Amino acid sequence: MAGSHDSFRPYVSFLLPCYNESAVLPETYRRVKAVGDSLGRPYEIVLVNDGSTDDTLDRMIELSRDDRAVTAIDLSRNHGHQLALSAGLHYCTGERILIMDADLQDPPELLPGMLALMDEGADVVYAQRRSRPGDSIPKRVACSVFYRFLSKLTEVPIPVDTGDFRLISRRVLDIILQMPERHRFIRGMVSWVGFRQTPILYDRDGRFAGKTKYPFWRLMRLALDGIVASSVRPLAVASWAGLLFAACSLALLGYILWSWLFVGKTPQGWASLMMVVTVMGSIQLFVLGIIGQYLGRMHEQVRARPIFIVRDVFRKDRLSEGDDHQIIQRRAVERTEEETG
Ligand code: UDP
């Protein structure tokens, strides 16, 4: 796609969502820049400010003023990591897109290796964690269990121990941009696309500075989104539970009939009755909850609001040599269908 008439199409887009990353941004920029410069081909750095409350945005604007390669996208409020990523993907113009965290837990230095694998025919090169010394043990265990559980649930396997850190080709990006779901689980969506997807192993460092934006409950929500977005199998729980309990009640019926006929009286008891009532009640609520998870997401999907809102996009004019740093966009509502439809 990079025809000679379009010399401004970058070879690689670095995409980094940032939420209160002021402390790491200068160092991240320095390392990403070094990797970009070493490529010897045009590249761009797309930074998304996901409603930070510190001075992340100011730093981004500064970078976009000093460096033609930087695009700074400011979202209207905090949208969450997955939506910040989605927003950024709309603005990536490169042939290949490197999705990475802003906190340097994902080393940009892995890029040359990833590019080489893509040259060999892969459309997605996902970074798989060989180890993650930077994360706490409970988090490591929880993530490990979750990834394995998820890979059992989904029709299209999602590789284990893999975050969103990955290099994707333009054609994979174009397909992702056509997916209108609002509860997005990017790694699952990318896996679903198919083509040739290859892992590259790495050791995940700790955060360079600042603290994680994924406290326990937020990880839980991501896990739930991951499951509900990638699989409808949990809905089958109701059917299986129904079958199981039908079998149990038949056995119980048999027992009651037997004692009525041969012992002369039916079993009595508050305890057994209460047990059946509470067990059945909780199973029913649990199943209802699962259905609710899907229904709620359907409701939000049907309501079809824009999935993210961009306030401003800052970038230096790439076509002119002049010094005109500009806001290239103000008040824009982005919607996946509009963009691609
Ligand atoms: N992030 C974001 N919006 C959020 C939360 C996180 O854009 O609401 C970004 C964050 O700035 C970082 C990346 O998502 O670049 C991953 O977040 P974090 O490092 O806190 O997660 P962890 O590595 O601890 O799972």
Ligand code: MG
């Ligand atoms: Mg991190």
